Amino acid sequence: MKNSIFITGASGFLGRRILRAMVGSGYPSIYCLYRDPKKIGLNEKHPANLEIIQGDLLQPSSYTSILKQVDTVIHLAAVTGKTSRKEYSKVIGQGTRKLLSGCQEAGVRNILYISTIAVNFQNKKRYFYAHSKQEAEEYVRQAGLNYTILRPTIILGGGSPVFAGFSLFAGLPVVPIFGRGDTKIQPVHAEDVVRVILHILEHSVFNNTTLELGGPQVISIREFLKMIHRMKKGKTARFIRFPMGMTVFLLSVVEPLLYSILPFTLGQLATFRNDGTAKENEVQLKLSAGFKNMEAMINDSMQPQQLVLRPSDLEKECRIFCSYMLGKKANTYILDKYTDCHRRVDMSAKNEFDNFLVKKASKNTLLTKLCDSYSRFFYPRSLLQKKLIYLLAILETSSPYSQIIDRSDEKGKSWLGFQIIIRGLGFAFSLFFSFFFLFPFQILLKSKSVGNE
Numbered sequence: 001m002k003n004s005i006f007i008t009g010a011s012g013f014l015g016r017r018i019l020r021a022m023v024g025s026g027y028p029s030i031y032c033l034y035r036d037p038k039k040i041g042l043n044e045k046h047p048a049n050l051e052i053i054q055g056d057l058l059q060p061s062s063y064t065s066i067l068k069q070v071d072t073v074i075h076l077a078a079v080t081g082k083t084s085r086k087e088y089s090k091v092i093g094q095g096t097r098k099l100l101s102g103c104q105e106a107g108v109r110n111i112l113y114i115s116t117i118a119v120n121f122q123n124k125k126r127y128f129y130a131h132s133k134q135e136a137e138e139y140v141r142q143a144g145l146n147y148t149i150l151r152p153t154i155i156l157g158g159g160s161p162v163f164a165g166f167s168l169f170a171g172l173p174v175v176p177i178f179g180r181g182d183t184k185i186q187p188v189h190a191e192d193v194v195r196v197i198l199h200i201l202e203h204s205v206f207n208n209t210t211l212e213l214g215g216p217q218v219i220s221i222r223e224f225l226k227m228i229h230r231m232k233k234g235k236t237a238r239f240i241r242f243p244m245g246m247t248v249f250l251l252s253v254v255e256p257l258l259y260s261i262l263p264f265t266l267g268q269l270a271t272f273r274n275d276g277t278a279k280e281n282e283v284q285l286k287l288s289a290g291f292k293n294m295e296a297m298i299n300d301s302m303q304p305q306q307l308v309l310r311p312s313d314l315e316k317e318c319r320i321f322c323s324y325m326l327g328k329k330a331n332t333y334i335l336d337k338y339t340d341c342h343r344r345v346d347m348s349a350k351n352e353f354d355n356f357l358v359k360k361a362s363k364n365t366l367l368t369k370l371c372d373s374y375s376r377f378f379y380p381r382s383l384l385q386k387k388l389i390y391l392l393a394i395l396e397t398s399s400p401y402s403q404i405i406d407r408s409d410e411k412g413k414s415w416l417g418f419q420i421i422i423r424g425l426g427f428a429f430s431l432f433f434s435f436f437f438l439f440p441f442q443i444l445l446k447s448k449s450v451g452n453e
Contacts, residue, residue, distance in 0.1 A: 009076030
């Protein structure tokens with residue numbers, strides 16, 4: 001009989017696929033750790049062998065008792081995107097260390113850690129994600145458990161966040177390329193990564209080794225972008241080259257100030273500066289005959305993905321928008337009304353730019369301001385404006401928010417005039433800056449309809 005499994009990060013792009021493959025595979029018990037159980041991501045009723053554990057990776061006391069019933073841990077949990085160096089280290093590095101401490105205390109035998117091929121990069125300047133993954137790998141090796149560390153290359157497939165970034169570049173009329181574009185990559189499909197993971201579990205390949213995993217083809221980034229452009233546009237791509245040295249210098253200067261709103265970061269540029277290919281290993285050689293080829297991977301990755309918001313996502317969105325509009329936290333009543341509004345009112349996006357605006361605006365209040373300024377002037381019928389209008393209507397009917405909205409200014413007309421000038425200048429500045437940041441995305445995404453998952 002197969003052993004019980006404990007999974008972290010099962011709500012992510014790869015984690016959801018692993019979970020779907022495992023729930024019907026005969027494991028007696030599969031435990032999934034979530035801070036928010038609403039993020040489970042399974043549409044059907046939970047299978048009998050799946051148990052959701054509410055806890056925090058950084059607090060082993062919330063899940064150590066469950067680990068005592070487990071033989072093997074699959075560790076995927078991580079933060080991605082534009083997160084601070086401290087947050088990367090806390091969640092990926094220290095989170096892994098604390099998980100391993102819980103495993104040692106509970107007597108867990110095996111751990112499968114999903115890392116990244118970026119750990120191999122020679123130049124990882126400001127690539128905090130790769131630094132933290134490398135830190136976590138060291139903790140795994142030192143923990144005294146039987147382990148396998150898996151380093152996938154770029155993972156493709158429907159909804160791939162990495163492919164989304166490449167697709168934005170490749171879909172432009174003239175495709176930007178950084179450096180010579182001759183660095184080698186070896187993308188692999190998410191379903192093929194899952195096949196390898198299942199093989200490791202089923203054959204108990206926990207021999208204290210690090211396995212690299214890539215797809216069947218190695219190509220340059222330039223050729224990869226050319227393939228995407230041709231499949232999207234039906235024609236050969238034209239490129240504009242940005243010298244790597246100058247690009248690195250400019251990002252080094254502006255990134256500390258504008259990190260959260262840059263379309264890409266110095267760390268993410270590492271893919272253009274380092275080869276991302278995988279060394280062959282016994283496990284991959286056994287399974288690679290059935291791996292998807294490059295064209296199939298790109299085609300699958302290009303299938304449109306609808307932005308599906310879970311209740312927890314809507315609550316986060318509501319908190320950000322409320323803080324932006326009034327500088328106040330949203331209470332439970334506002335959160336419930338905002339969520340209920342999305343059940344009663346059609347909040348579907350008209351195109352991918354609609355989704356893009358909402359997704360960016362819900363990151364933080366600065367991005368909300370930029371996206372709001374832009375959409376009010378250049379895209380007034382956007383989904384973002386619709387959401388903000390409905391939220392304002394909810395706030396106007398609830399105390400104390402209604403008093404903040406309706407209060408009269410007690411400091412006189414001079415102060416009111418001063419406020420109007422300051423707000424006007426602020427709006428002009430954000431409109432000017434947001435134009436250069438958002439207009440290219442509107443041109444690229446507005447014509448693309450949104451499909452269903």
